[in-house]
Amino acid sequence: MTQTLVKPDKVRIRKAGGVRVMYVYTWVLIAWLVLPIAVMILFGFNDTTGRYNQTWQGFTLEHYRELFAVPDLTDALIASLIVAVVSSLVSGALGTGIGYALGRYRFRGAGATNLVMFAAISSPELVMGASLLTLFVSMGVGPGWMTLIIAHVMFSISFVATVVRARVITLDRSIEEAAADLGATAWTTFWKVTFPILLPAIFSGVMLAFALSIDDFVITNFTAGNVQTFPLWIWGSTRVGLPPQVNVMGTLIFAVGVLIAVVANLRSRPRKTQD
């Protein structure tokens, strides 16, 4: 039996043919994950003439120039952005409160709060959307902007709270103690020391809420009434054929999202190595 020499600091799981297979397999799976994204991007450049943007007709930049040529689609995208901005800010504030309290204090009701948050994260969207609709129906409230934003804030709060709580728990209390020793009041310490440290976490919580909101379809479908968001418009127009502008907007949202994620990751990197 031959035993390969491995540097002591390295994981000693024997390198075998299996590893190579897993490496190739990982890339095959990634390719499969990327395939529909690539198709979406590609067909944004398709010089399609008919109603259905399904077969390749040649390359064009026309749909990028004519991005806002479909007024309903543009309105839907704007509606999505409005709902995402408002709901991510509101859930950012409310979720930060819960996350801070859960991370910092021991109090009666913390367990119940945790349980409700877990339930809200793991409940089927279908049931959350449907039950909200029953609430609005039995209260006689017609669905629309108001109910849509209420719903989006509802499903985002728990995610923001989870992100913020994780940061609060790992917070180095000695920094706050140092501020207090130097004569800062609790109020000053919070706003000048604690809050700035938490800000990146709050920001990523808000970004997560924004992403969840702009992508949401199921709960939106139940609570939007006549408001058309980007996913709702796409859903409603599938049967009659989607204009290539949908692909272009999808591509742009994808590009911006990836860019923000990459920048945020690069910025957080030096801080991570310091820890």
Added chain:
Amino acid sequence: MNRVKRTLAPYLLVLPGGLWLLLFFVVPMATMLSLSLQEGDIVNGYVFTGHWQTYVEAISGYQTQLIRSLVYGAITSLILIVLSFPVAYWIAFYGGKKKTIYLFLILLPFFVSFVLRTISWRMILTDDGVLLHPLKEAGLLSAGFHILGTPVAVIGGLVYNFLPFMVLPIYVALERIDPRIVEAARDLYASPATAFRRVIFPLALPGVFAGVLMTFVPASSDYVNSELLGGTETTMIGQVVQSKFLTSSDYPSASALAFTLMAVLLIGVFAYARALGTEDVMKVAAR
């Protein structure tokens, strides 16, 4: 004064968000349960009569769709475990400095709207689309062959859409494993296969369980994939609930179905947790 402030602080912080969750997450569940036991229609209003027969009618009427949804959800989760484990394993143990990049690539689909990426699959799989058309031209497939409208398309879509939810928790569980434990097993003459079966896999089980929870629930209650990729033979319970709520406004029956689905999923989740939990404990105790 200060002490009072301090004890009140967590409550004041939790209150706004907590109230929001109470009013718009907890209360609606109760309204839905109540509405499912009411009788009436949308024009004349509903009256609570405790009419539980709605449940019997709804469940027996849509038994097929209900069971099909649970089966599709279970198959999806099973396929996902098999597909995700090697990837999570490879990234956790061999990803090196590029771990973050690999995880990011796995998460890429999340940057495209859920509906849009499903439609993209529909485009790829459509009968005269980029995948099937060339194969049919080449005579490799008969002209009548189709994927859309079949369970394969629906389950394929579900697997695609929820894959990151399985890879991530398994990765997190594997990542936490102390390499020295695996090393110890090998030093004690465990073959790589035995070390995997008796050390690595049991330690990864909590991740697998979390992955099942995060994929089975959304997959079996999904209606986007079955609507866009499926046909009349693949109707899932989500589609029924959705159309009863939004098209036919049959609220009591729709509420009864949604509530049944919720109950079944919760029971399933807890039963699985218990089964897996005890098994897990027994394995650890046996070693």
